[in-house]
Amino acid sequence: LKEGKQDTFHEIIKELKPYDIAVQYKCLPVKHHPLFLDWLSMEELTGLLRHLSRDAQLHILRTIDPNRSTDILEMMKNNDLAFLLSGLSKTEIDALISEMEQDEMTVIRHIMDYPPKTAGRAMTNRYIWVHTSYTVERAIKKLKSFATLATYLNYLYVIDDDKKLVGVVSYRDLLLADPFAEIEDIMSRNLIQVNVLTKQEEVAKVIGRYDYVSIPVVDADGVLLGIVTVDDVLDIVVREANEDIEMLLASGKEIDFKTKPTVATYRRLPWLILLLFIGLISGSIISRFEATLETVVALAFFMPMIAGMTGNTGTQSLAVVVRGLVSEDMDVKKMLKLLFRELLVGIMIGLICAVLIFIIAFIWQGSFVLGLVVGASLFATLIIGTLAGTVIPLILHKFNVDPAVASGPLITTINDILSLLIYFGIATMFISKLM
Amino acid sequence: LKEGKQDTFHEIIKELKPYDIAVQYKCLPVKHHPLFLDWLSMEELTGLLRHLSRDAQLHILRTIDPNRSTDILEMMKNNDLAFLLSGLSKTEIDALISEMEQDEMTVIRHIMDYPPKTAGRAMTNRYIWVHTSYTVERAIKKLKSFATLATYLNYLYVIDDDKKLVGVVSYRDLLLADPFAEIEDIMSRNLIQVNVLTKQEEVAKVIGRYDYVSIPVVDADGVLLGIVTVDDVLDIVVREANEDIEMLLASGKEIDFKTKPTVATYRRLPWLILLLFIGLISGSIISRFEATLETVVALAFFMPMIAGMTGNTGTQSLAVVVRGLVSEDMDVKKMLKLLFRELLVGIMIGLICAVLIFIIAFIWQGSFVLGLVVGASLFATLIIGTLAGTVIPLILHKFNVDPAVASGPLITTINDILSLLIYFGIATMFISKLM
Known part of the structure; x- marks a missing residue:
């Protein structure tokens, strides 16, 4: 397969989901890794990283072209990035994010400021907000322009003039509504939100209780900061259970099948x-x-x-x-x-x-x-x-x-x-x- | 609050989510329970049941008017129903579902036939399917007519003439597509599905890996039978972790704070x-x-x-x-x-x-x-x-x-x-x- 046939490679990779790409990557002899990474698109590479261990992520980011690694850091979901960086020293972080755009850098530094295991560390900024005064038509337009972002989400979050979260609108609501209606009139005001300092365990409890796919995270003033999605909650729940077992059985931290x-x-x-x-x-x-x-x-x-x-x-x-x-x-x-x-x-x-x-x-x-x-x-x-x-x-x-x-x-x-x-x-x- | 003011009661309840209604119900003195249940709408009652223990569910179903209880059983998600019934004997099940409509009865009996802990037991039939030949417009129309059903979902499942699952269309795809396009042309064929006999643990693994909100369940021929949603997977993951702990520590099955x-x-x-x-x-x-x-x-x-x-x-x-x-x-x-x-x-x-x-x-x-x-x-x-x-x-x-x-x-x-x-x-x- 890896005899230089770039076209066939692309065709196969395109059909695979990120997890499967990661499996392929891990099965590959190490000497083929650089070429494999070279041939992946930025999206594929970012997806691949999500499914690798932290060490493997850092290894890749250090091997590939610095320009590409900067782009990838920008494309990663904030919480994944926070997880990746949380194991590094200050100078290492600076070296990695030095090439990034100013505002992305601020966002990341900000996330790293939240205490570990709080909603702030688990949230992502890959959500779409609309203002109360938007019409349904304008909201759909915004949704379209953020199409890749929108893949995993089902809600638009509605904010007022002070950037405070005041409601949510589901894609379904948009589908069913009159295009000229104002968001304010079709949004649901009955919303469940969590504070940015809420413990992740607590966030998981709330999401579990209300059967949500994602939950908005706000600061003390009610300003929308990000969302936590259910797939991250699933990871949190599994991690918490494993930690409980580790401690209850005194079995040692984070040992899996691959630990040396x-x-x-x-x-x-x-x-x-x-x-x-x-x-x-x-x-x-x-x-x-x-x-x-x-x-x-x-x-x-x-x-x-x-x-x-x-x-x-x-x-x-x-x-x-x-x-x-x-x-x-x-x-x-x-x-x-x-x-x-x-x-x-x-x-x-x-x-x-x-x-x-x-x-x-x-x-x-x-x-x-x-x-x-x-x-x-x-x-x-x-x-x-x-x-x-x-x-x-x-x-x-x-x-x-x-x-x-x-x-x-x-x-x-x-x-x-x-x-x-x-x-x-x-x-x-x-x-x-x-x- | 409970001095007979039915109007205020309705207003308050309307603002609450099912979980919160359940909390209120549990806090209430037992003598007020019948009135509380009487005043709830069918939807609210069904939502309430989801958040109660099996014993409490059965108690309620036996206290309320038989007509209402039959309606509720019909409105419950199949997997919740299967869970509720799995603890009962054959005659008790017959007594409970005897009033139900013929086809609903068949569906339930069918679900109870799948071995415990398989995808079949966890799946729900509350999904919307469309045929490959539908236009986007017709799909949206179908979506609208199943509006309550659609609340928690993000995908329409596409089937062919043999009822085989051949693709999925997200609400987002529908929003972005030309109304006259055929579903067949906009659907994604690259789908992940699980067999009806797959173990629930396995289903949780798959959903976790691909960050999905729901996953379709098919039989050996690829015929679509139902879907498993991520909120049920969350329950499964927590249950599995608790079972592991119960067994690792030999601590006894299903003991929580309320166990006698x-x-x-x-x-x-x-x-x-x-x-x-x-x-x-x-x-x-x-x-x-x-x-x-x-x-x-x-x-x-x-x-x-x-x-x-x-x-x-x-x-x-x-x-x-x-x-x-x-x-x-x-x-x-x-x-x-x-x-x-x-x-x-x-x-x-x-x-x-x-x-x-x-x-x-x-x-x-x-x-x-x-x-x-x-x-x-x-x-x-x-x-x-x-x-x-x-x-x-x-x-x-x-x-x-x-x-x-x-x-x-x-x-x-x-x-x-x-x-x-x-x-x-x-x-x-x-x-x-x-x-």
Whole structure:
């Protein structure tokens, strides 16, 4: 295919969507890359970039002709650009955007000023606005002149003299309306908008609730700044879910199938070393009770079960809270209700499991007292584990920390330590009867 | 507000979006519910239902006038209806839809025939099709007559004489085209479609890749059956993420803030009882090595650490595989590459942690041999744990089982058992030197 047949190449590429072009590009031997890039049109190149990793994007921008790279930066959607630039130092950004037109540069610098993970970082300026005084005919004319821009959108945003967002008009409204009607009369004023500093998670919630394709972003004065589209929201939702899982399982940031072994090790290692020390804390608690353990070695048999159960009931509660916060807003009343629910759940689970383990321990080890000790410990630790898994993420949420950082490590440490203290504490109290 | 002022009520409700009506409804005391429902128009009632839980939907459908409930069922989007009905028995479904018109009934029964979690279950028939031979003018006319339907859509789907999908036309294309042009000449033939039996996860992948708002669903012959819209995909993505978390953390199905304590207990308990027995397996392995443990009680101090580390490195790998499969397609070459990567990661992590724990154990317990035993065990178990966390979900995926079921329990059991066997095995080998 790549024997210099530029015409056939163009014909094939023209039929492909950006994602497919990216797949082709990635499959190609590296030595063919420059020619492949050379032959792509600016639109195709911009589309291709969207579907590559940040490193690959930067590599391409540095290899190709500087004039072309400047044009591409200008054509990229603002939020993609912000994502690309967010990993670079100030001087690197300056070098990349130095060739750009003045106003494009200002826009980009502006976007980089919004805090990460806010609507400001996710929004794009590829939307079309019309003034309230426009007629339908004039709006359609404007729509036509921005035809490429309009591909992915369905709404025109209506602004007043102060550039404030006052309404929306869908393409459908335009189609159905009388050409001489004024936009002001056909627009819908009942609009949902988000502030530029709204968290992206929140934006995703709003878009999900109202089943929108895009949502306008305004500043504190109601001035229209950009829009967030549902395809970006889809990315946000997937990213948030992955981050939750990364943190809940302490599995390391942003590791995918293509991450290099050294990088994956580097990202996973901190968690594992943390867990190593957490394990040692448990170990040192056990060592405090060495005398008890030496007297009744059978106590060790139930250790993994008690620690494991307490850890898991805590993570169960944690998962409910963390994922619940994705779709629910929280207030004090709801928090107390949730806490009370989890307390009840903890008691019920504790009772059932305690009775079960009492019977098993009694039969297995033939000791009534050992059964009681194990059962009572499990009852207490399950209730405490459930509450810890609920209270800790709620407190973190209250202080605006992402509750998912409570994750494996924190909850597990606390629950491990508590469960071992309770277990060996109770066992030591009854040590004379256990012998 | 609810003192019988129907006019003010209508005025307020008219300004609200379905989601907000649902919020109001949920905040209302139960005794006002019937009146509230009575006063809503059919459209508002249908919108309200979308934002309630399945139980609440059924409750409403059973309380209101049978004639109204039949109308509502007819107005609901097919996929919402399929979701609502999927929890009911055959006779209950018959009772609910018995009043419906014949063809609507057939459509619903048809949707219920598709396997769960396929595109067929998620698609809606609220789309507009046009024939290739239509003129732009006629297409716009059809669009106008289906105005309410068209609110959420941006495309007309073009079919040929055999009802096969052959192209799409966006509202924008219609706006920009000459009214007398034939649809066949302005439509885009370069279309992305999915089969009716495609998994919903797959549909979400495709929509995410191509940044679409909706995607047409066809049968094996290419006949257009329905469309899946991006707002449903958003729901699917969130649901899939929650299911992954539920299974990875063994946290119980579909528990949210509103789940009753008894229900939450019932859903969480099976996992906990399973984990209880898993903990007892570990315990019985320890009991096999009772003699070793009695001789060197210090071995117990490192048990939680080794089991915890092995479990966690396994879950880390598991998380990478499970979430990676959400956005990546898998082939044998990629699998082998991933496996090799994880092997390398396991070796690196194992080496670093083993050296670290050797030093700590040596200093803490003052025994060179104990340090060696603990270090060597950790090295072996970390490699095995990493591989188990990679291989097991990949095998499950290969056999078309959702790899997330490999979850906490399965990986943890296997890793717990292996790590204790290795640890006590090595310790028993060196028992004479440990004393």
